[in-house]
Every structure is written in C-alpha cells, then in structure tokens.
Amino acid sequence: MDAHPRVHVSGHPLIQHKLTLLRDVNTEPKKFRELVREVAMLLAYEATADLAVSPRSVTTPLATVEGSQLREKIGLVPILRAGLGMVEGIWDLMPGAEVWHIGLYRDDKTLKPVQYYNKLPVTPTVQVCLVLDPMLATGGSAAATVGILKEWGAQRIKFVGIIAAPEGIKVLSEAHPDVDIYVAAVDKRLTPPPSGPGDPPEGYIVPGLGDAGDRQFGTG
Ligand code: PRP
Ligand code: URA
Numbered sequence: 001m002d003a004h005p006r007v008h009v010s011g012h013p014l015i016q017h018k019l020t021l022l023r024d025v026n027t028e029p030k031k032f033r034e035l036v037r038e039v040a041m042l043l044a045y046e047a048t049a050d051l052a053v054s055p056r057s058v059t060t061p062l063a064t065v066e067g068s069q070l071r072e073k074i075g076l077v078p079i080l081r082a083g084l085g086m087v088e089g090i091w092d093l094m095p096g097a098e099v100w101h102i103g104l105y106r107d108d109k110t111l112k113p114v115q116y117y118n119k120l121p122v123t124p125t126v127q128v129c130l131v132l133d134p135m136l137a138t139g140g141s142a143a144a145t146v147g148i149l150k151e152w153g154a155q156r157i158k159f160v161g162i163i164a165a166p167e168g169i170k171v172l173s174e175a176h177p178d179v180d181i182y183v184a185a186v187d188k189r190l191t192p193p194p195s196g197p198g199d200p201p202e203g204y205i206v207p208g209l210g211d212a213g214d215r216q217f218g219t220g
Helices: 013-023 029-047 082-093 140-152 166-175 212-217
Strands: 007-009 053-059 064-070 074-080 102-106 113-118 128-132 156-160 180-183
Touching: 013 029, 029 082, 029 128, 029 156, 029 180, 029 212, 074 082, 074 140, 082 128, 082 212, 102 140, 113 140, 128 140, 140 156, 140 166, 166 180
Parallel strands: 007 180, 074 102, 074 128, 128 156, 156 180
Antiparallel strands: 053 064, 102 113
16 A cells, blocks of 8 residues: 555554454454454544644642643544444543444445434534544445535544555545545455355455454354
8 A cells, every 4th residue: 555645554563463453363252342442542542643722721739830622622423333342442532522423334235335324413513523433445434424524514534443445545535535544554455256155245354354343243
C-alpha cells in the first residue's frame, strides 16, 4: 500500500502485539472483545492528537495554572454491529462524547451496505465524528456512513478501524478524500468469489481476523 497522506497505520508495539492476538483463530470471544476495546482506545488516542483545545485556568492546592480543555464536541459513530465493541473504551477516554449508532449490514451477494438503523437528529450536535468499525473491507459500509454523516452536516470526520484492505482504503479515500483513516494494519487483499465448496465467502480481508462481528458476539 503506497502512502496516502490521510491513512495512518499505527506501528505502536502495544497495538501490534494486541492485533496479533486478535488475528489468532484461537482467541475466544471474551478475550477478543477485550482486545477490540484496547486496540480501539490506543488508536483513538492517536486519532485525536490534533483535536482543538481552549485555554482553561485551574487552581491546584498550590497555585493557579493555565491548562486546556477540549474545545469541540465529539461524536462516536459505531457501525453496527462490529463497531459496538470499539465504543466503550474510547468513551472512557472522552466521557463527554455523544454516541450515535448507524446500522448497516453488508449484503452477502452484492457486498453493498444495507442501512437498517439511523436515529440522527435533524441538525448536527457534534463538531468531530469518529466513525468506528474494525473492518474496512470493500469500503462500502464506511463510505456510506461518512456520506450519511456529511448529509447530516458533520464538518469533520475521521475513520477509526482495526484492519483495512487496500480496496477499502481506495474506496473510502476516493469517495471522501477529506476523511483521515486510522488503522492498526493494511492487509494484502480481499477474498475472491468462492470457486469451490471449501472456499471462504467473497470480500473477507486476507489475512485479516475473520468476521469481526461474529468473533465478538460469539455468533460465528
Ligand atoms: C462487517 C464490518 C463492516 C463491514 C465491512 O460488518 O464490521 O461493517 O462488514 O465491509 P465493507 O467494507 O465491505 O463494507 P457486517 O456487514 O458483517 O455486519 P455485522 O457487523 O453486523 O456483523
Ligand atoms: N467484515 C468482517 O468482519 N471481516 C472481513 O474480513 C470483512 C468484512
């Protein structure tokens, strides 16, 4: 994957260690959920490094000092279902954030996203949106979600995932060149349409980690 100015692939050792455990087919759902939570927090730390702050003075037991406070209202936007596991840890880091769920599933045959849940209010209530979804595969779900948020009026949107395929990065960054993409890895490719009964379904990230929703919720 050639460097795209808006794609940030974390090389942090903690993230890479945890990503490797996530990929392991023997990692059970409870551990898998813990790892999704932890990797999401670490990636969100990196993704929020450029948030705006305002000065705020605070009095310590010894003196008054000029400090900072977050200036912008943040919206966490998990894509159901798999994005749900990324919310809680990030929310602990920024308890003032709002959480707006978007429900999309990927149609097995067309691989296109199908929307089934959206309760966004009429006007935007946040300045920065972090779209959360562990897997950026064809990029259809992420691009559709960013489109929904832009139509809502969101000004600044970042995508925080765990693993991306080159195809997904291309689709998301061509549809929305203004969106920064934060991931732990960019993998090799997507699976092609199956040519025999033992083949995996089409559109999975290779090597990836399998189905992120099923592995979190024990439904695989
Ligand atoms: C997975 C994943 C993304 C989407 C990625 O969700 O969590 O939302 O697929 O694929 P794309 O980049 O090709 O659109 P899925 O549709 O399996 O639903 P789930 O999270 O409810 O399991
Ligand atoms: N969705 C997943 O959960 N995993 C993939 O590899 C692709 C889409």
